[in-house]
Structure formats: structure tokens, C-alpha cells
Amino acid sequence: MGATIMDQKSLWAGLAVLLILQEGSAYKLVCYFTNWSQDRQEPGKFTPENIDPFLCSHLIYSFASISNNKVVIKDKNGAMLYQTIDSLKAKNPKLKVLLSIGGYLFGSEGFHPMVDSSTSRLEFINSVLVFLRNHNFDGLDISWIYPDQKDNTHFTTLIHELAEAFQKDFVKSTKERLLLTAGVSAGRQMIDKSYQVMKLAKELDFINLLSFDFHGSWEKPLVTGHNSPLRKGQLDRRSSSYYNVEYAVGYWIHKGMPPEKVVMGIPMYGRSFTLASAESAVGAPASGPGAAGPITESPGFLAYYEICQFLKQAKVTRLQDQQVPYAVKGNQWVGYEDVESVEAKAKFLKNLNLGGAMIWSIDMDDFTGKSCSQGPYPLVQAVKRNLGSL
Numbered sequence: 001m002g003a004t005i006m007d008q009k010s011l012w013a014g015l016a017v018l019l020i021l022q023e024g025s026a027y028k029l030v031c032y033f034t035n036w037s038q039d040r041q042e043p044g045k046f047t048p049e050n051i052d053p054f055l056c057s058h059l060i061y062s063f064a065s066i067s068n069n070k071v072v073i074k075d076k077n078g079a080m081l082y083q084t085i086d087s088l089k090a091k092n093p094k095l096k097v098l099l100s101i102g103g104y105l106f107g108s109e110g111f112h113p114m115v116d117s118s119t120s121r122l123e124f125i126n127s128v129l130v131f132l133r134n135h136n137f138d139g140l141d142i143s144w145i146y147p148d149q150k151d152n153t154h155f156t157t158l159i160h161e162l163a164e165a166f167q168k169d170f171v172k173s174t175k176e177r178l179l180l181t182a183g184v185s186a187g188r189q190m191i192d193k194s195y196q197v198m199k200l201a202k203e204l205d206f207i208n209l210l211s212f213d214f215h216g217s218w219e220k221p222l223v224t225g226h227n228s229p230l231r232k233g234q235l236d237r238r239s240s241s242y243y244n245v246e247y248a249v250g251y252w253i254h255k256g257m258p259p260e261k262v263v264m265g266i267p268m269y270g271r272s273f274t275l276a277s278a279e280s281a282v283g284a285p286a287s288g289p290g291a292a293g294p295i296t297e298s299p300g301f302l303a304y305y306e307i308c309q310f311l312k313q314a315k316v317t318r319l320q321d322q323q324v325p326y327a328v329k330g331n332q333w334v335g336y337e338d339v340e341s342v343e344a345k346a347k348f349l350k351n352l353n354l355g356g357a358m359i360w361s362i363d364m365d366d367f368t369g370k371s372c373s374q375g376p377y378p379l380v381q382a383v384k385r386n387l388g389s390l
């Protein structure tokens with residue numbers, strides 16, 4: 001009798017441990033949404049009210065900026081945004097919402113002069129704490145594109161001081177500790193120049209790896225290539241062998257980022273080219289970017305909901321080596337993601353026990369379900385299905 005009770009006790013203890021382990025191993029689905037997608041034409045117009053509170057484990061609003069050493073949101077619908085965050089979190093109390101500062105346009109310059117002195121950094125960090133707590137955010141993401149050689153130590157210092165401030169805030173507050181993450185480069189050379197990985201690994205909760213933009217119409221010589229190949233292509237030699245998701249993930253881990261802190265980026269957009277000849281394979285000569293999409297209006301770039309339209313009467317080829325598709329129609333070439341390629345990526349990141357998947361950005365998936373006839377958010381849902389419970 002006594003022995004049975006003991007066994008039951010240890011059984012329960014074992015179960016509790018299992019449950020905790022499971023909780024700890026749940027994958028993150030980190031979803032960026034952009035403030036400029038509200039200005040797109042239908043069906044691309046995306047406002048925070050379009051967000052399903054149960055779609056992602058983490059949402060990241062991009063981008064806030066810095067003015068007079070303080071964090072600011074220049075969103076014309078700022079008030080609406082805060083209300084929406086409150087209501088999303090009321091519907092799903094487990095949802096984390098982060099604020100991202102930076103982006104391509106903000107560049108590296110945007111972090112100056114704030115990062116240049118400890119006084120201005122402190123002013124900035126204090127403004128961040130007030131801002132995040134006032135507006136019910138759960139953390140901060142720094143999307144510094146990119147620190148490079150000259151700002152490499154500034155970046156580490158900023159992250160270190162933010163982490164310290166978040167810890168102090170946690171000790172004296174009744175709320176959960178604010179999360180600290182960074183959107184980081186997937187280019188080997190930029191990783192070497194920009195990041196003191198061992199130091200960052202200790203301070204950041206996770207990194208959002210920008211594992212896309214490996215190829216595009218900026219390439220010299222200008223030839224076709226996929227935006228986000230999962231693996232090295234047969235034709236990749238020397239430095240082009242680095243331009244794929246597998247290499248970038250491995251390189252971050254090799255430099256000291258724990259796998260569970262690597263959240264792997266999956267793009268909801270493709271990169272396009274205008275072909276220069278009848279050749280249309282990967283590595284075919286191109287004369288420039290592909291034609292702009294009707295909604296995103298940016299040459300060389302198409303959102304998934306635009307790609308679905310492009311695919312009508314296009315010829316699709318799956319790259320067996322790189323595990324991603326491209327499509328050709330007339331002289332237009334686009335490398336993109338579909339359900340099959342994002343599923344392969346989700347399986348890949350699970351095999352490596354990474355922290356999860358990052359989506360750039362949910363406003364470029366077919367969020368209405370009207371353009372692709374695959375239901376709302378077909379790509380994000382495919383990733384989510386493969387990750388299992390979040």
C-alpha cells in the first residue's frame with residue numbers, strides 16, 4: 001500500500017517534469033507586421049484588426065523609430081494600435097507583443113547619435129521602459145540593419161544595457177520580465193562584422209534571423225537566384241555557398257548562439273527578375289528587377305498574394321537541391337515560397353531544435369484568403385501546423 005502511494009507520487013512528479021519539459025520545448029511562431037501595410041490598396045490593405053490573436057505566439061510591430069534619444073511611433077493610427085494590442089491580448093492571454101525599432105529605411109544612421117554616449121543611451125532606455133509598460137507591450141526587438149564593423153561594439157553595449165534595465169525593471173515590477181530580441185543578418189560577412197555573438201547570446205532572449213534576401217536584382221553580374229533557398233545549390237561555389245538558410249543558421253550556432261535562441265526567418269514574399277534572354281534557369285542572365293506588383297508597387301519584389309495571381313499560366317519549377325520553387329511567365333522570373341517550401345523549412349528547424357520560425361511579414365501572406373484560394377494565411381498556417389502547438 002505504502003509502496004503504491006510512493007509510486008503514484010513519483011509518477012505524478014514524472015508527469016509534472018514532462019509537462020514542464022514540453023512547455024519549454026514549444027516552438028515560437030514570431031510574426032512581424034508592418035505599419036506601412038495599412039496604406040496598401042485592397043486586397044493588400046492590412047490593419048492590426050486583421051490579426052488573428054491565436055495565429056502566432058509572438059507578434060512584432062515594425063517599426064518604431066528614435067527621436068531626440070527617445071522611442072517614438074509615428075504611426076498615423078497609433079491610438080488604434082494600442083487598443084488592438086489590448087484586445088488581442090485579452091482574447092489570448094498567452095500572446096506576446098513586441099515593439100521593433102529600426103528597419104531598412106531607418107538604417108544604421110537612425111541609431112545615432114543615441115548610441116554614442118552612455119547619457120543618451122540611458123535616456124533612450126528609460127523612454128523604452130515607460131513606452132513598453134504604458135502601452136502593454138511584452139518586449140523590444142532591435143532591428144538594426146546592420147551594425148557592421150563600425151557599430152559592432154555599440155550594438156553589444158546597447159543590448160547589454162537594455163538587458164540590465166529590463167532585469168532591474170522586472171525585480172521591482174509585478175509584471176513579467178520584458179523580452180529582448182534582435183532582428184539579425186544572415187550574411188556570413190555581415191555576421192562577422194556586426195555581432196559579438198557570444199556576448200549577445202547571454203543577453204538576448206532570441207534572435208530573429210533575417211534568412212532571406214540572399215539573391216535579388218542588386219546582384220552583380222545580374223543573374224536569377226532565389227530569395228531564400230533552404231540549401232546550397234548545385235551551382236553555388238565559394239561565397240555563394242553561404243547564401244542559403246541552412247548555412248546561415250549553422251553559422252550563427254557555430255559562432256555561439258544556442259540553437260533554441262535562433263528563430264528562423266521565412267519570407268512571405270518573393271524576389272523577381274526580368275530575364276535578358278530565353279534562358280530561365282537559376283543563374284540565367286537578367287536585365288533588371290521584375291515588374292512591380294500591383295499592390296506592393298516595388299520592382300523586383302512580390303507579396304505572396306501577388307505571386308498567386310502571377311502563377312496563373314506561369315511555369316513552376318521546384319529546385320530539388322535548394323528545396324524552393326520559382327516561376328517563369330514571359331520574361332518574368334520569381335523565386336518564392338509556397339506551402340511545400342515553408343513546410344520543408346519548418347521540418348528543418350525542428351530537426352535542429354531551433355527556437356521556432358519567424359514570419360516576415362504576416363501582411364504579405366494571403367491574409368484574406370481571397371487571392372490564393374487556400375484559406376486565410378495559407379503560408380503562416382502551414383508553418384504553424386508543422387510546428388505543432390505553440
Ligand SMILES: *[C@@H]1O[C@H](CO)[C@@H](O)[C@H](O)[C@H]1NC(C)=O
Pocket residue numbers: 035036038039063064065072073074075076077
Ligand atoms: C510607419 O512608421 C514609420 C517610422 O516610425 C513612419 O515614418 C511612417 O510614417 C509610418 N507609416 C504610417 C502609414 O503610419
